[in-house]
Amino acid sequence: MRVPLHLPPALTSLGDFAFIDVETTGARPLEDRVTEIAIIRFHANGEQTRWQSLINPGIPIPTEIQALTGITNAMVRDAPDFFAVRDDVRRMLEGAVFVAHNARFDYGFIKNEFRRQQEAFTADVLCTVRLSRRLYPNATGHGLDAIITRHHLDGFDRHRAMGDTEATAAFVQDAADELSACTVAAAVRALLRTPSLPANLPADALQDIPDSPGVYLFYGINDMPIYIGKAKHLRERIRAHFSSDHMTPNDVRLSQEMRRIEWIPTAGEFGALLLEGQLIKERMPLHNVALRRREKQGFFTLVGGSDAPRLEWLPAAAMDTANGDLFGPFGDRSSAKKWLMYAAREHRLCDHQLGFSRPRTVGEPCFARQVGRCHGVCEGVESGTRYSERLLAALEPMRFPVWPYEADVVLEERDVANDRTDLLAFDRWCAMSGGVRLPFDGDVFRLLRRTIGKAGHTIRPLGPVHPIFASAAVVFSMHG
Ligand SMILES: [Zn+2]
Structure with a gap:
């Protein structure tokens, strides 16, 4: 292991970076639990803080996972549970960029552990797999093992949280040595797409936006929204409005007028699309020109x-x-x-x-x-x-396809990561609201056509359905 680890000022000048790795009982963020967390926080002032702990997951660790990580049931028996360490974890992560190898995994687990304590957690996430791809596009592998081999970073305690955290930080450090700190900093900036916050918004305005699907509303000085949009990933989408490399003239105008942001999470794209349409119709925001064209x-x-x-x-x-x-x-x-x-x-x-x-x-x-x-x-x-x-x-x-069902259907849209389900009703390619079929919308039609028959959605007939059918995958009859 190479000590001491450090990040070049070109990088830490962008802010604090918290490198993190979690070990778990398995790969499913909703069912599996965290067994170990290690965090190294590189502060903008050059200092660094380390924290690590085994965590009692409250459920047994499968044998094959024990073999992979070396973390046994006996080792975590007397360890604190997440509740006991949650304030330490938050203190280590709060306000820093969340950096991990394959970050979606670690981020998902940390979020869910906080959710179990009825607490929200969001952060800007930097994935070092994506960083490696960007810095070394011609390299053959971007897994941690491949990177360790390529950069000669031997000696870390692999598959334990601190060992993997150190290896990940050592990779960034080595890349900065090899390619220059500025190159790495530029890549990090591009991956984070650091937004320039609209002048009239409070500094933490973008902080708590969840990364779930949903609808967002931008407000100006009064109570009428100036823009309503939908997103598969709210956090990413809203921030993209203010990322210097993605700003459109409309975004610049919005950015000047904006005073407040609101968002409404949904279980998926459909829920977002329908809610967006409904809100735009009700409130007619000034800058939603494109959507009014739907009437044509x-x-x-x-x-x-x-x-x-x-x-x-x-x-x-x-x-x-x-x-x-x-x-x-x-x-x-x-x-x-x-x-x-x-x-x-x-x-x-x-x-x-x-x-x-x-x-x-x-x-x-x-x-x-x-x-x-x-x-x-x-x-x-x-x-x-x-x-x-x-x-x-x-x-x-x-040719406009025949509606493949005999009657109205309910589509169950489920967001596993955020544990949310929306029930959406459709009839003859149109959405329904309160039992009434809404006007035709090409976007709804296209999304519906793409979704029907695809896994991960449940479709069933509308109306009083006995609960016994509620989870049945297919309870309708197709024409022809
Ligand atoms: Zn002719």
């Missing part, structure tokens, strides 16, 4: 029979009145027309027939025909029936 969405519908087919535009709000098949959805009428022009060229369809132009005399060839791009339905060279078949083939990729 629509479909093509095919009318006129098979020998003289005609496409008509149908606004999404009127989709239930369609007699024929629907093709779409399209964001608005002009993007639908753009798509159709492209398809017309590709499939050699007729300008007159599609309504791009009008014949001045009966049987006048369309422009596409004149340049040899239409098969000649306009001149009577191609039969209406044949043309109709080809038109259908061209539209096929945009």
Whole structure:
């Protein structure tokens, strides 16, 4: 082991870094528990603090884990439980960047241990696997063993918390020696995407944002939100608004007007998407221009029979009145027309027939025909029936799918990491609220289509369902 460990000032000038490693009873943050924690905190002033403890997990350690870590049930029997050390752990981590190898693992476990004490914990997280990938893109492995071999960092007590923490810190130190401290600091800054806090927000405004999915609201000087957004990871998304390398002109404007942030966690993307839509509709924030465009969405519908087919535009709000098949959805009428022009060229369809132009005399060839791009339905060279078949083939990729269920369904969205479940109802590709089907929304449709049939979601019929069915994976019948 190399002593003393130190981090170069180029790095610590960015703030305090708490290197941490936890040993656990297994890999599942909700069921498994922490058996050992080690933390080395490198302070911005150059000092460092160390803390470590075995932790009584309150559940047995599986034999294979005991063999891997060398931490036995006997060793933790008299150790303090997490409750007893929680203040020490918080003191060591609070206000520092949380640094770990494969940090999601350690961060998830620490968060959950705090949650069991009814306490929240959040931190900026730096993963040294990602740091290694960024600094050494051509290296073959980024696991701790591979890094130890590559950087000749032998002698650490591997698989024990302090040994792995030291090895991780030694890696960062060695990379700074090898590549220069500035290179490592730049990579760390980029990975943390350190946001520049809007001038009118309190210094700790971004501190407590959870990393769960959800909806966030930015407020200006009064009580109306100026912006509402949704996120898969609230913390990351909100901070991205204020990261200098990602700021859009809109973000700059928001940043100047902002006085307050609010967030509402959800169990997943769906819950966030639906809640966002609902809140925007209710509160009409000034800067949510993009979302209001949803009202312009629509479909093509095919009318006129098979020998003289005609496409008509149908606004999404009127989709239930369609007699024929629907093709779409399209964001608005002009993007639908753009798509159709492209398809017309590709499939050699007729300008007159599609309504791009009008014949001045009966049987006048369309422009596409004149340049040899239409098969000649306009001149009577191609039969209406044949043309109709080809038109259908061209539209096929945009065919709006049939709702695959017999009735409304409930989708159970679950966030395992944050132990949260939302129940969301849908009918014919639309979300429902209070038993009422909401207007069609292309984003909901696309997400729903992607989700149906994917693992990790439970879908069941809406309505009074006996609790015995509540956990059954599939209790619906599909059409066809
Ligand atoms: Zn033509």
